[in-house]
Amino acid sequence: MSTPAPATPRTIVIVSAGVSEPSSTRLLADRLAQKTLELLHTRSIDATVRTVDLRTLVADIGQATVLGIRSENLRAAIEGLTTADAVIAATPVYKAGISGLFKSFIDVLDDDLLIAKPVALAATAGINRHSLVPDEQMRPLFAYLRALVTPTCLFAAPEDWADRALSERIARAATEFAAIVASGVSA
Template identity: 55%
Template sequence: AAQRDGRTVETLNLDLRELLPELGAALASGHLGPKFTKAVEALKSSDGIIAAAPVYKAGARGLFTSFFQVLDNDLLIAKPVVLAATAGTARHALVVDGEMRSLFAFLRTMTTPTSVFASTEDWQDKALGKRIDRAARELVVLMESEVESKITDTSWDSYQHEFGSAGGNELGIDLGSDLMRLAAGGTLPGARR
């Protein structure tokens, strides 16, 4: 969509199969190996994401969901995302708007209104191309509006961040608060001893 309008688009394809050797350690310990770290940095620095997964037994493949479950919960806040999936039959069509959309809502991304699902019988259907174009236009609009930076610049501190996350709010602890004085063994001003 952007290229048709004369804009330059740079894409990077992350093949999650290449991260499989590092996934077990990431799930078990949170330790990210070098390939995993590179993939995380690519997502962090991207203007938008097309998250596409194969569907099997009414769910996105385990590799796809495991990858996103390992990510820092603050990494993708307000990041524009198109959701897409493929499957052998249309019986899996709700996976995109059910399972995948809820995962990306938890990660606080900005998913496009249009998602893309294609089963075997859709590949020759012109409607698939129209859905892809519409989702791409929506993604471009979200990216050009700079929605991610506008939201994070104005709202970052109001999100609940985990200790050690990309939110980095553990350094924003008010050590002079009454609660911190009590935690350090002190007393509240005016309290009886």
């Protein structure tokens, strides 16, 4: 009886539009990534996580939007998404909408870049009234890009960080995300 071949290692890229340091948006994405890695490990799948912090690419994204010129740093970030097996997309919410920085980055991507790529969505805001932003604004955006979005989106307001329910939502989203990533569907 032969031993099954080990699963191909997976790469998950976090795209975080959080601008503060530390960033609650990045923290939420990191928690989702960590739980996903744990779940993939239980399936004997090695995975790594890379992060694209959009706050470091503000000028590059602006230049690409206005002039159509992609800097080396922006090209590297986009190439990271191209070669990724899955993406965690995380944005803060401002004035009841996704971050302009986040949307501007998505706007410079090729429409075919994320086809069949698993994507988990996460958003943070100063108040919980914005909890539907991931489903109402991010999900249609990624549907347009033909990505495979997990059923559970994450949202966290300041009061959620001390609530056990956030950890439960992260676990549910990570379980869904890990199952899709493990399937190898993006290949």
